Amino acid sequence: MLLVSSSPALAIWFEATGQAVIHNGEKEAARQQATQEAIKQALLFSGASVKSIQSLVNGLLEDDRFEIRASGEVNNIELIDEIYHDDFVTVSIRADIFPQEALCSASDYKKNIVTTWYNINKRQQAAVGNLYDFGKVLAEKIQEEAQNHARYSFINRVEPYYLNPLDKDKKSTAFTLAQKTNAQYVLFGEIVEFAVETSTTSAMQFWKSDQSKRNLTLSFSMYDGNSGEMVFQDTQNISALWDFDPYKSIDSNSRLLWGSTFGLATEKIIQEVVQSIDDSVSCLPAFGRVIKVTGESLSINIGKHNGVKQGDKLTLFQMNQFFDTQNFPHRQFQLHPEQVIVRQVYAETAVVESITGAPLANIQPNDFVARR
Structure with a gap:
């Protein structure tokens, strides 16, 4: 078919x-x-x-x-x-x-997403508070929020490194990251602004102390790791009270920071971003990838975290992308005649077999499954 x-x-x-x-x-x-x-x-x-x-x-x-x-x-x-x-x-x-x-979106599995630590574009702005690893903690906070509250997506990996800010070929990076981590989508993030601004109190208001605010601007984009197309883009920014000594180091993952006015405002951004990502993929199909072929059994890269259950029936298919004469992308799906059934389920993987017992001819690693 x-x-x-x-x-x-x-x-x-x-x-x-x-x-x-x-x-x-x-x-x-x-x-x-x-x-x-x-x-x-x-x-x-x-x-x-x-x-x-x-x-x-x-x-x-x-x-x-x-x-x-x-x-x-x-x-x-x-x-x-x-x-x-x-x-x-x-x-x-x-x-x-x-x-x-x-x-x-009613019956789809959760879609696997991978992300990395987020660069602070103007690194010198992290000097106030010595928060040079804030992008690392931020990515982990987003993963935690998604795992606890997202309905249609699951951030299964945060790769422990920062991407090169000069590398603008996100499509190529998305292909590589998705293949490496068994993810369907790749989320890119960066901290565009992280500056602290202090407003000086006038002499007429000598009883008031100077006030500082920290600006935070976050930029996100997400790509399909199979086709390379962008499926989500968003920018969020806040300016919140920064009530810390400018010369004092602060732990980026401390309760002190995340319980402050700035931390609570950042938490709200995290919630909004995760909700927006979840909404953006809710109507996109959930694909699992074949990662191993053993006789007539296949191991796939989706499992209990994605909502897979023993006895689920899945469709096997191969997917290619091509461009027409006007350079518009099209996807071509080649469905396998045999459906498979889930026999074993693990946290992030599952094992499937043919429903009828017929051989699963021509199926190889990097082919796909979907529940349809």
Whole structure:
């Protein structure tokens, strides 16, 4: 089965093929069964609801060729081709699908995200408080918030290093990091501003002491580690009271810092960023990667942390990206004919096997699984 989709910002279209055996010469019944199978595969893989499938697959084939329209999730379904063999029929359809936000996130696993420590772009600004490792602690705080409160995403790794601020090729870095850490998305962050400003009290207000505020501007972007496309971008900034001695060193991970006015304001930013990231991936498909092939068993890089459960049924597929003559990206999904079932689940991985026991031919590490 072959499915092809356009950019996620536009309508997504899928081509799918279904087959059915012809019993006792009843070609029409087999034709309908093959068509229903093709429609189900396309809609389930795209994230459509069961209700939509049931409303679309019944009573379609009254004419030799058909075209239907439906509001909401499915805009258009067309019959492309049908081929009769000796004892079975193959039907191909094309569906233009607009997944509805309320439905497309309902059953997905959590998506794995990797990030790194965050650079302080103007490093000299960290001198006040000696907070040169603030970007490290910030990344760990974001991971903690995501693991505790995110519904659709899971920051499974914080790589213990700072990225080179001069390296602007984030797509290439995303490919490398995703492959290395078994993540689906790569979150980049940087501390754009970290300066302390002090306002001097006028002589007319001698009873007031000078006040200092610390500015914090954070910039984030997130990339799909398989396609290289950016799926999230955000900038957050605050200016909060800095009630510390400017010559005193402060532990970046201390309760003193995070319980202060500045720390509490930064916590709020962290919560907003994690919520925004979670919202941005809620309707994106959750893919797991095959990391090991052992006989007829496959190890995949998603597990209990992502919501995987023993007995879950998954679709195996290979994914490629290509560009058309106008340089627009398209994804091509090659679905494997055998579904797999989860036999064992661990914290970050799982083991799957063929449901029917048939050989999982041509499946290799770096192929994918999805629950559809």
